[in-house]
Amino acid sequence: MSSQPPLGEFDIIEKFFQRSASRPDVLLGVGDDAALVTVPENNQIAISTDTLVEGVHFFSDIPPRALGHKALAVNLSDMAAMGAEPRWVTLAITLPEIDEAWLAQFSKGFYDLAEYFNVALIGGDTTKGPLSITVTVHGVVPEGKALRRDGAKPGDWVYVTGNIGDSGLALAHLQDKISLNPQQLELSLKQHYYPQPRVLAGYGLRDIASATIDISDGLYNDLQHILRKSHCSAVLNLDSLPLSETMNEAVGVDQSIALALNGGEDYELCFTVPESNKGSVDTSLSFSGIQFTCIGQLAPGHGEIKLKYQDKPYQIEPTGWDHFN
Amino acid sequence: MSSQPPLGEFDIIEKFFQRSASRPDVLLGVGDDAALVTVPENNQIAISTDTLVEGVHFFSDIPPRALGHKALAVNLSDMAAMGAEPRWVTLAITLPEIDEAWLAQFSKGFYDLAEYFNVALIGGDTTKGPLSITVTVHGVVPEGKALRRDGAKPGDWVYVTGNIGDSGLALAHLQDKISLNPQQLELSLKQHYYPQPRVLAGYGLRDIASATIDISDGLYNDLQHILRKSHCSAVLNLDSLPLSETMNEAVGVDQSIALALNGGEDYELCFTVPESNKGSVDTSLSFSGIQFTCIGQLAPGHGEIKLKYQDKPYQIEPTGWDHFN
Numbered sequence: 001m002s003s004q005p006p007l008g009e010f011d012i013i014e015k016f017f018q019r020s021a022s023r024p025d026v027l028l029g030v031g032d033d034a035a036l037v038t039v040p041e042n043n044q045i046a047i048s049t050d051t052l053v054e055g056v057h058f059f060s061d062i063p064p065r066a067l068g069h070k071a072l073a074v075n076l077s078d079m080a081a082m083g084a085e086p087r088w089v090t091l092a093i094t095l096p097e098i099d100e101a102w103l104a105q106f107s108k109g110f111y112d113l114a115e116y117f118n119v120a121l122i123g124g125d126t127t128k129g130p131l132s133i134t135v136t137v138h139g140v141v142p143e144g145k146a147l148r149r150d151g152a153k154p155g156d157w158v159y160v161t162g163n164i165g166d167s168g169l170a171l172a173h174l175q176d177k178i179s180l181n182p183q184q185l186e187l188s189l190k191q192h193y194y195p196q197p198r199v200l201a202g203y204g205l206r207d208i209a210s211a212t213i214d215i216s217d218g219l220y221n222d223l224q225h226i227l228r229k230s231h232c233s234a235v236l237n238l239d240s241l242p243l244s245e246t247m248n249e250a251v252g253v254d255q256s257i258a259l260a261l262n263g264g265e266d267y268e269l270c271f272t273v274p275e276s277n278k279g280s281v282d283t284s285l286s287f288s289g290i291q292f293t294c295i296g297q298l299a300p301g302h303g304e305i306k307l308k309y310q311d312k313p314y315q316i317e318p319t320g321w322d323h324f325n
Numbered sequence: 326m327s328s329q330p331p332l333g334e335f336d337i338i339e340k341f342f343q344r345s346a347s348r349p350d351v352l353l354g355v356g357d358d359a360a361l362v363t364v365p366e367n368n369q370i371a372i373s374t375d376t377l378v379e380g381v382h383f384f385s386d387i388p389p390r391a392l393g394h395k396a397l398a399v400n401l402s403d404m405a406a407m408g409a410e411p412r413w414v415t416l417a418i419t420l421p422e423i424d425e426a427w428l429a430q431f432s433k434g435f436y437d438l439a440e441y442f443n444v445a446l447i448g449g450d451t452t453k454g455p456l457s458i459t460v461t462v463h464g465v466v467p468e469g470k471a472l473r474r475d476g477a478k479p480g481d482w483v484y485v486t487g488n489i490g491d492s493g494l495a496l497a498h499l500q501d502k503i504s505l506n507p508q509q510l511e512l513s514l515k516q517h518y519y520p521q522p523r524v525l526a527g528y529g530l531r532d533i534a535s536a537t538i539d540i541s542d543g544l545y546n547d548l549q550h551i552l553r554k555s556h557c558s559a560v561l562n563l564d565s566l567p568l569s570e571t572m573n574e575a576v577g578v579d580q581s582i583a584l585a586l587n588g589g590e591d592y593e594l595c596f597t598v599p600e601s602n603k604g605s606v607d608t609s610l611s612f613s614g615i616q617f618t619c620i621g622q623l624a625p626g627h628g629e630i631k632l633k634y635q636d637k638p639y640q641i642e643p644t645g646w647d648h649f650n
Contacts, residue, residue: 032473033373034462039370041366049416051450053453092375092417094376127382139359149357
């Protein structure tokens with residue numbers, strides 16, 4: 001025990017989570033009954049919330065800085081998937097005890113990402129209990145420009161940003177299912193702990209994508225959400241999947257495909273583009289510097305996904321990420 | 326085990342939390358990467374978030390219907406304290422297991438209150454883990470009309486809505502600190518489990534109150550937030566405190582005063598009114614049907630609260646509710 005008196009709830013907020021919000025649209029930040037923000041004319045508000053629970057979404061030995069980053073990143077990723085510009089977040093954090101070194105690292109991971117995207121922390125709640133973090137994020141998107149899941153049509157092309165599967169690769173190692181060498185672990189853990197939300201890609205897709213989702217539960221599962229909402233099926237060319245060299249080297253092609261389809265927590269975007277916009281994808285995304293790959297095409301249907309590898313049908317267990325099963 | 330397959334995360338959302346949002350300003354509710362809402366012109370958005378954790382904010386034997394009500398009520402109370410009209414909420418719920426009977430009661434408590442105030446559930450996250458609930462609420466308030474904590478001035482009068490202390494009375498019984506008879510318990514538990522957020526009073530106060538807060542941590546603590554933000558002190562006339570007959574009968578005057586000042590979880594409003602608006606309080610609140618009482622007056626200062634009872638100074642331990650101490 002230090003000789004300092006223990007920090008109380010209000011001290012935690014003041015010490016770690018009350019950096020002044022520098023956005024001019026934040027009229028009132030942390031410290032009143034509610035925050036107050038203004039919304040630009042002719043814009044809609046996108047709102048999303050995600051919880052991370054110890055033992056379910058992360059192991060107890062996750063670096064606190066990574067946890068702070070990830071708790072915000074998974075929510076910013078939802079804004080990216082809507083084509084929305086993230087602006088304001090609230091943070092509800094439940095902690096078993098007050099560990100100032102831990103909180104300093106957690107808030108650093110959180111604020112570094114928040115400042116990169118100019119997102120203001122406008123409110124929160126700190127409580128005692130088993131470790132869990134709930135972030136609610138608010139973004140703005142011009143009227144009628146939001147990227148939904150239900151706008152895809154047969155014939156549209158299916159794309160993903162970045163590489164997929166590396167986060168699942170790191171998770172498999174952390175779960176002792178595979179063993180990575182130090183370099184492979186470092187590269188894949190970076191994807192697992194510090195996913196980069198594809199916010200800029202979301203802006204670029206506003207005018208060209210027919211549907212968009214972020215890949216949190218695995219490409220297979222998340223693409224199915226688009227297919228079911230849009231009444232389509234899909235054919236995926238697995239030869240085209242953007243897989244990292246690290247993953248191919250570590251686990252070979254078949255396991256890489258399995259991790260890309262079902263590994264989850266990539267926080268890349270999966271989006272569909274009509275034939276007429278296919279030529280514009282490069283122009284629309286080039287400013288973002290984000291890589292993208294066409295991996296398949298839609299057909300009429302009700303959520304079916306046909307997998308092809310080297311022009312032959314390919315079978316894989318369609319399991320995703322459901323916390324309760 | 327039943328012969329039914331267990332419900333997964335998506336089933337829970339569909340079965341219990343996907344009643345269609347009937348508000349025309351909800352363009353997209355549960356079921357995409359984010360919800361989409363529109364905001365009326367010349368309005369600002371008030372945003373607040375609160376977490377309830379088992380063992381900290383409620384006991385494990387709380388009726389699930391009460392928990393569903395309370396999780397929303399504490400957030401609507403923050404909107405009331407801002408003078409905001411609550412419109413949209415997100416619900417993040419972490420559950421140790423799926424108990425359909427429990428979920429049915431929880432969602433009933435939640436939706437009954439949501440429908441009463443025409444609040445739409447627009448998004449959420451269901452995860453497995455130790456029981457906790459985080460609600461984020463969004464309301465609208467005309468530009469410049471929000472009720473803040475920092476607008477009070479020396480000379481302003483201090484008011485509270487309703488009666489205060491009954492929720493703390495029930496809690497003291499649940500903690501085995503006192504023993505209530507069945508009728509006393511029933512009346513006070515109703516305040517503890519089913520607090521009524523003073524949303525309508527919030528509307529009425531927009532034009533007359535100089536500062537407002539909701540009483541979640543006890544009148545003493547919460548009034549201090551106004552005093553510190555507004556650079557004032559206060560004199561409270563304890564003779565005027567609105568105390569229920571039930572409480573007076575159960576624990577006598579001194580303990581009733583202690584519960585009213587420090588019991589917490591009343592979710593009544595404490596507000597200040599300039600002398601020039603004192604005559605308008607009755608008119609402004611009469612449409613709401615909510616009782617109010619003048620309990621003191623502000624003076625210059627830095628957060629001090631002087632207590633008077635029968636014209637003499639009165640001493641009480643200034644302890645509030647801080648989860649970490």
